[in-house]
Amino acid sequence: MEEEIRKTNVIQKRQRGRPRKPRTVPQVDPEALRSAVREVRRIAKEYSSGDLAFDVQYIEKKRPRLLKNAGISVKDCDGAWEVHWNQEHTAMLTEKDQILIRRYISSREKIGFLxxxxxxxxxxxxxxxxxxxxxxxxxxxxxxxKYGLSSRTLWRRKKEILEYIAIEYIKSFRKVF
Incomplete structure (x- = not known):
C-alpha cells in the first residue's frame, strides 16, 4: 500500500513557485470560445486598419441613394450598432447593390459592436x-x-479582453457576416 502511494507521488511532478491566481472561467464551450476569439481578432484587425470605416464612409458618401433605396437611415445608426433596413426594397436591387448593402450593414454592425x-x-x-x-x-x-506594466501582464490582459469581447460576441451577435 505504501509502495502505491510512493509510486503515485513520484509520477506527479512537483510544481515550483507561486500557485496561479484563480481565474473566472466563462460558462462557454471552449471550442466556441476559441473560434469566437479568432473572429474577434479578425474584426479588430479590420477595425484598426480602417477597412471597416472605409467601407461605411465610401457607401455613405459615394452611394447615398443606395442606402435610401434600401431604407437605411444614417442618422439612426449613430447610437445603436444594429442597422435596420427594408428587406423588400433591397431584394429588388441588383445583385451588386445587394452585396454592397450587406457589406455596409456588416461593417456598421462590427464597428458598433466593438x-x-x-x-x-x-x-x-x-x-x-x-x-x-x-x-x-x-x-x-x-x-x-505607457502603462508601466510588464509585457507579460499586458499579454494576459489582452487575452482576458479578447475573451470578454468573444463572450459578448457569442451572447448577443447575430451571424450576419
Missing part, C-alpha cells in the same frame, strides 16, 4: 488598454512604457 463592448468593460484601466489594443491596434511592447 465600440460598445470595449466601452462596457468595467475596469477603467483595462478599458483603456482594450481601446489601445483592439481599437487602435497598438503593439504590446509600445504600451509597456
Amino acid at each position: 465600440r460598445q463592448t470595449v466601452g462596457s468593460i468595467p475596469n477603467t484601466q483595462t478599458r483603456t488598454i482594450a481601446e489601445d489594443i483592439v481599437l487602435n491596434g497598438s503593439n504590446i511592447l509600445d504600451l509597456t512604457g
Whole structure:
C-alpha cells in the first residue's frame, strides 16, 4: 500500500513557485470560445486598419441613394450598432447593390459592436488598454512604457479582453457576416 502511494507521488511532478491566481472561467464551450476569439481578432484587425470605416464612409458618401433605396437611415445608426433596413426594397436591387448593402450593414454592425463592448468593460484601466489594443491596434511592447506594466501582464490582459469581447460576441451577435 505504501509502495502505491510512493509510486503515485513520484509520477506527479512537483510544481515550483507561486500557485496561479484563480481565474473566472466563462460558462462557454471552449471550442466556441476559441473560434469566437479568432473572429474577434479578425474584426479588430479590420477595425484598426480602417477597412471597416472605409467601407461605411465610401457607401455613405459615394452611394447615398443606395442606402435610401434600401431604407437605411444614417442618422439612426449613430447610437445603436444594429442597422435596420427594408428587406423588400433591397431584394429588388441588383445583385451588386445587394452585396454592397450587406457589406455596409456588416461593417456598421462590427464597428458598433466593438465600440460598445470595449466601452462596457468595467475596469477603467483595462478599458483603456482594450481601446489601445483592439481599437487602435497598438503593439504590446509600445504600451509597456505607457502603462508601466510588464509585457507579460499586458499579454494576459489582452487575452482576458479578447475573451470578454468573444463572450459578448457569442451572447448577443447575430451571424450576419
